Each structure stands twice: as C-alpha cells, then as structure tokens.
Amino acid sequence: MTHPRRTTYWDYIHVEDLLSLQGGLPEDIADPSNDEVLFITVHQVFELWFQLVLRELNSARDLFGRDLVQEQELSGAVASLRRISTILAVAADHFRVMETLPTREYLEFRKKLMPASGGQSAQMRQIEILFGLDDRDRVPLGDKDWHMNILREADGSEGPAYKRVAGQMEDGPSLRDAIDSWLLRTPIDGVAHEDPDADVALERFISRYLAAHQGEVEANLEYSKSIMEGDAAHENLEDRYRWEAKSAEKFLRPSEDEGGARIARIRAAMIFIETYRELPLLAWPREVLNELVRVEQRFLIFRQRHARMVERVIGSRTGTGGSEGVKYLDETALRYRIFRDLWAVRTLMIRPGATPKLERPEFYGFRSDG
Ligand code: HEM
Known part of the structure; x- marks a missing residue:
C-alpha cells in the first residue's frame, strides 16, 4: 500500500542541492x-x-x-x-x-x-x-x-x-x-478604434486637449512672470513654457517618421486614461499605466x-x-528607457479643473444621478 507523501522542507526546497552550488570554479583546489x-x-x-x-x-x-x-x-x-x-x-x-x-x-x-x-x-x-x-x-x-x-x-x-x-x-x-x-484599441471619447468615426473622435480629443494644455501653459507662464523679476528671467521662462507647449503638440501630432496616426492614437489613449481615470472603466487601465512607470x-x-x-x-x-x-x-x-511615452505624458497632464469635458461619460460606466 502506498502512503500519502510526507513532504519535508529539504526535499521541497532542495536545500542540499542549493547549498552545494557556491564552491566557485571547479579547478580551484x-x-x-x-x-x-x-x-x-x-x-x-x-x-x-x-x-x-x-x-x-x-x-x-x-x-x-x-x-x-x-x-x-x-x-x-x-x-x-x-x-x-x-x-x-x-x-x-x-x-x-x-x-x-x-x-x-x-x-x-x-x-x-x-x-x-x-x-x-x-x-x-x-x-x-x-x-x-x-x-x-x-x-x-x-x-x-x-x-x-x-x-x-x-x-x-x-x-x-x-x-x-x-x-x-x-x-x-x-x-x-x-x-x-x-x-x-482604447475607445477615445466613447468611440471605438474600429468605428468609422474613430479618426474624427481622435482628432477632436487631441485638438481640445492641446487647446486646454496651451491655456494652462500660458496661465502658468503669466503667473511665473508675475512673481519673478528681470528681463533675462522672463525670457528664460518664455522659452521654457513655449517649449512645453510645442512638445505637447509634437507628442500628440507625431510625424510619419515617428509613427504618424498609430502613435498619435496610442499616446492619446495614455493621456485619455490618465485624464479621466476616475471613470469606472478606466480605473484599471490607469493602474496598469501607473505600475508600468x-x-x-x-x-x-x-x-x-x-x-x-x-x-x-x-x-x-x-x-x-x-x-x-x-x-x-x-x-x-x-x-x-522603454516606456518613454508614459514618462512624457507626465509633462502634458493638466489639473482636473482644466481638462476638457468628456463627451460620453456613460460609455465608461459613469452614471450621473443628477
Ligand atoms: C563587487 C561586485 C560587482 C562589481 C565590481 C560589478 C561590476 C560590473 C561592471 C564593471 C560591469 C560592466 C561590464 C563589465 O565590463 O564587466 C557590470 C555589469 C553587470 N553587472 Fe555587475 N558587478 C558586481 C556585482 C553584480 C551583481 C551582484 C549583479 C547581480 C546580478 C551584477 C549584475 C550585472 C549586470 C546584469 C551587468 C550588465 C549590465 C549591462 O550591460 O547593462 N553585478 N558589473
């Protein structure tokens, strides 16, 4: 009659094998x-x-x-x-x-x-x-x-x-x-990527986001200038903030060499998920992006x-x-760096109060009682 296996720690963990592997080069005496x-x-x-x-x-x-x-x-x-x-x-x-x-x-x-x-x-x-x-x-x-x-x-x-x-x-x-x-494949503004309107919805989201971002950059620039004095400092600030606005545009409207429409959609999806992450359907995707970073x-x-x-x-x-x-x-x-775009998104995010209004929140499982 066979007995049920009575497992030991050393058999299961292969302790003796493990402890015999630190001897160094075999030819060393x-x-x-x-x-x-x-x-x-x-x-x-x-x-x-x-x-x-x-x-x-x-x-x-x-x-x-x-x-x-x-x-x-x-x-x-x-x-x-x-x-x-x-x-x-x-x-x-x-x-x-x-x-x-x-x-x-x-x-x-x-x-x-x-x-x-x-x-x-x-x-x-x-x-x-x-x-x-x-x-x-x-x-x-x-x-x-x-x-x-x-x-x-x-x-x-x-x-x-x-x-x-x-x-x-x-x-x-x-x-x-x-x-x-x-x-x-992330639906943008409630429009799935295989939908005939997908490109229109994507372009609408990108232009609205860039406009909101531009507004924030301008406001931040004005504020920074108001609390810092001197022409050189102002010039420096203008260069910095203009660079932010330009790089946002470049990020969301990549050239064909950089991957064109495909990369634009992927990047827009990253921003979309981060921006509307409180919507039930976007909560887990947002966790994924967060964990990747x-x-x-x-x-x-x-x-x-x-x-x-x-x-x-x-x-x-x-x-x-x-x-x-x-x-x-x-x-x-x-x-x-592997997830360069996910890092770049950090430069582009804008505060909740300034984000463009979502077109179809109900698509992402959000129900308003009002
Ligand atoms: C005193 C201890 C150590 C020293 C002085 C050391 C030194 C180096 C040096 C100089 C290199 C560059 C390649 C070369 O020219 O050899 C290297 C590469 C590397 N070492 Fe160490 N190392 C040490 C310990 C470790 C340990 C504990 C690990 C853990 C696995 C490790 C993992 C690596 C890896 C993965 C690379 C390749 C990195 C790459 O090519 O991106 N090293 N190490």
Whole structure:
C-alpha cells in the first residue's frame, strides 16, 4: 500500500542541492574565501529573482498580447507588475550586502573571473528584451552584436546562455509592443478604434486637449512672470513654457517618421486614461499605466544602485568584461528607457479643473444621478 507523501522542507526546497552550488570554479583546489562565497551567493540570489521577474513579465505580456483583454483580467496584470517592482526594489537593496566586500579582498580573487561579467547574465538580457528594449538603444561595447557575442562559450559556440537570449528574441511581442496594441484599441471619447468615426473622435480629443494644455501653459507662464523679476528671467521662462507647449503638440501630432496616426492614437489613449481615470472603466487601465512607470522607475534605480555599488568597490577601473566600468553602467541607466511615452505624458497632464469635458461619460460606466 502506498502512503500519502510526507513532504519535508529539504526535499521541497532542495536545500542540499542549493547549498552545494557556491564552491566557485571547479579547478580551484583551495576552498573559496568567505568574501568569494559572498560574491557568488549574491549573484545567485539575483539570478533567482530574475527568474521570477521573467515569469511575471511573460504573464503580463501574454495577457496584453491577446486580441481581447477583459477589464477584469487587468487586476492580474497589475499584480504581476507590482510583484516585479517589489522584487527589483528588494534586489537593489541586496547591493548593500555586496558592498561589504572590501576592494582589496575583491582584488584577491577578481583576476580569475576575467573575462566573465554580469554582462553575460542571460536572464538580465531576456528581461530587457521582453520589456522591449530596442537593440539600437544599447550602449555599444564593441561590434554591433557584442551583447550576443559575449554570451558565447569560450570556444565561440552557442551554449545555454546564448540560446536563452536568442530564443527570447524570437519570442515576440515585447511587453511594450503588447501594451501599445492594447492602448491602440482604447475607445477615445466613447468611440471605438474600429468605428468609422474613430479618426474624427481622435482628432477632436487631441485638438481640445492641446487647446486646454496651451491655456494652462500660458496661465502658468503669466503667473511665473508675475512673481519673478528681470528681463533675462522672463525670457528664460518664455522659452521654457513655449517649449512645453510645442512638445505637447509634437507628442500628440507625431510625424510619419515617428509613427504618424498609430502613435498619435496610442499616446492619446495614455493621456485619455490618465485624464479621466476616475471613470469606472478606466480605473484599471490607469493602474496598469501607473505600475508600468513604477516598474521602469525601479529598474532605473536598480541600474543606478548597481553602478554606485560598483564605484564603491572598484572605483573607475575597467570592468572584468572589458567595459569602461562605472561609466558604461551610468550610461545604461541614463539611456535604457522603454516606456518613454508614459514618462512624457507626465509633462502634458493638466489639473482636473482644466481638462476638457468628456463627451460620453456613460460609455465608461459613469452614471450621473443628477
Ligand atoms: C563587487 C561586485 C560587482 C562589481 C565590481 C560589478 C561590476 C560590473 C561592471 C564593471 C560591469 C560592466 C561590464 C563589465 O565590463 O564587466 C557590470 C555589469 C553587470 N553587472 Fe555587475 N558587478 C558586481 C556585482 C553584480 C551583481 C551582484 C549583479 C547581480 C546580478 C551584477 C549584475 C550585472 C549586470 C546584469 C551587468 C550588465 C549590465 C549591462 O550591460 O547593462 N553585478 N558589473
């Protein structure tokens, strides 16, 4: 007779396996120092977090990649995004543990790592690709395929790391593309995107929004001028505020090169959702946009936190992977933005009292008793 399984902690968590993985390079005869075990362990902990981030990213991407996303499913996507940003925040804090590694003790074993580098973290690359980082935006580190070539085995062959990332590149769409296709279908002013009147409704919303925005910019400019003195200060303010008005126009009326009508609709949807977020049908979409910005913010902070830890431990020396070290890392933190438009929307938002009146609030589940 078979007994029901009496599960133990060690079998379920694979504790013995897990604790046997910090031995360092197989050819090393001496046991690694405490510092080296710390170095290996912290990297392993990160890789485990990355694995979870990838799972959640995949779920969110799969949802938004579908042709129809039900409102009630959005809470699941929001939960995935929240989990990702929480993991990234906690993981960034782990760099504090890494900082207990003094420079000289690190130098003791650093040479044998070369040319290995965190740049060979296949899961990190997968995360970037799945989010939607464009290869053209990468900070170059050698030839154009450097980020793939460093994933090759020592003999140049394509091992597991290379295959993981190559597989990820085949597995579209990215989260950003999936979100774009979802946003594209957002009804604007109660008119669905496949409706024959969709373009008219979109244009009406854009021109009314831009007019309201322009009014706010002018009012803010006048107010700023009234509380600041001097011609130079006024000229400066005029330049600044005119730039705001111009960039709003450019954002909502992109040229054909920038994506034309398709991008205009996606951007208008972002603004529409943010502006009328108190309407029941827009509450969850707005949470999605909010969580996307939060995830990206955490990711940027993660990159910056890594760079500061690196600076503290190795200063500005060359990385084991051959990059300019901290300079390269700071550049990635500045350049790697995925949801640029969601950030740009922050510059364009206007206060509730100045927003154009919604054409059909009832379409979004809003009932007025009056
Ligand atoms: C003392 C500890 C560490 C030092 C000195 C360090 C240093 C560096 C340097 C200099 C680079 C640039 C590439 C190169 O030239 O090698 C890099 C890249 C990277 N490191 Fe670290 N690192 C440390 C710990 C960690 C940890 C714990 C993680 C967690 C997984 C990590 C993840 C990464 C990743 C993902 C990259 C690639 C970044 C990119 O290309 O965008 N590093 N690291």
